[in-house]
Amino acid sequence: MLLLLYAHRPPGQDVSLAVPQRVRSTPIYVAIDQGYFRDEGIEPILMVPASGKDALTAVLAGKADFGTVAALPIVEAVREGRPPSVLAAISHGDTHLAIVTAAHSGIETLHDLKGKRVAITPGTATEAYLAGVMRSYGLAREDVEIVPAAPPVALERMRRGELDAVSTWEQWVGDIAAALGTGARILRDEEAYFDHWYVVGPSRSGPPTDLELRLMRALARANAFIQAQPKEAAQIMRRSVQGSQEDWLGTYFDLQLDSSVVLALQATARLTATGEPPAALVTALRPGPLATVSPETVDIAR
Secondary structure, three states: OHHHHHHOOOOOEEEEEEOOOOHHHHHHHHHHHOOHHHHOOEEEEEEOOOOHHHHHHHHHOOOOOEEEEOHHHHHHHHHOOOOOEEEEEEEEEOOOEEEEEOHHHOOOOHHHHOOOEEEEOOOOHHHHHHHHHHHHOOOOHHHOEEEEOOHHHHHHHHHOOOOOEEEEEHHHHHHHHHHHOOOOEEEOOOOOOOOEEEEEEOOOOOOOOHHHHHHHHHHHHHHHHHHHOHHHHHHHHHHHOOOOHHHHHOEEEEEEEEHHHHHHHHHHHHHHOOOOOOOHHHHOEOOHHHHHHOHHHEEOOO
8 A cells, every 4th residue: 555655646845954964864864865755745855054053043044844953053042042843863872073182282081171272163062062071071161272163174273283172073073183194183982972863843833744744754764774774774874974984883873752852952951051951942842743653752751
């Protein structure tokens, strides 16, 4: 019955997806490659922003229907009173963020960050990760000179000796270390910060829309494909992203909206501001679409 339905599907609906090139975005790439979106009547139009923050900005501005993003941009949008709808977490990992140091920096371990100049991409997971590292190593905000700089800019400033290190993600970790050459170090603390990679849409209330349900069905099939055929999924990822084997092995794919999602969002909020997380953070979660498609993957108290 399903095969017959898909064989006679109507023309697809154009749906714009703002998806940064990340290993963690693999379920999106699989759903495109395997035709799962088209099976659901979705004609995906892929936008490739530089960061999850940019993806969320596109969604909130009405320039993209859905996007993928880490926790901090969601937290900041909630704080600003313009929350998105968080539909699902599609992956998480413990190797996608790192501190890359220059040879001249004198930084050999994360204990050596005190008094150093460290770049972040503001409002992204790189900011939250550095905050987590500083907390883990007993560093106060004034102990580190935090410099806003996108990865390409940070690399050039490190080459000129103007920065000592950069907190960055996935492909930029290896690219910056390789560009800096001998003496550059990649430093990680996999327990300093935990985050998911989320699928978000515009703020919406009420029952699931037809489009949300179709999106979740396609992503559920993509997740099942990754679990059943990881080698094939890795090949699809590599056709879309310059991801390393380390990034792939350190990424876990599990379509969900459960207590770990709530805890990760709240932990990010506490890391990046004083006081309790905003109450609206939980209300930004929109469990209806995923609960309708895959009820066993949703377990949150609202």
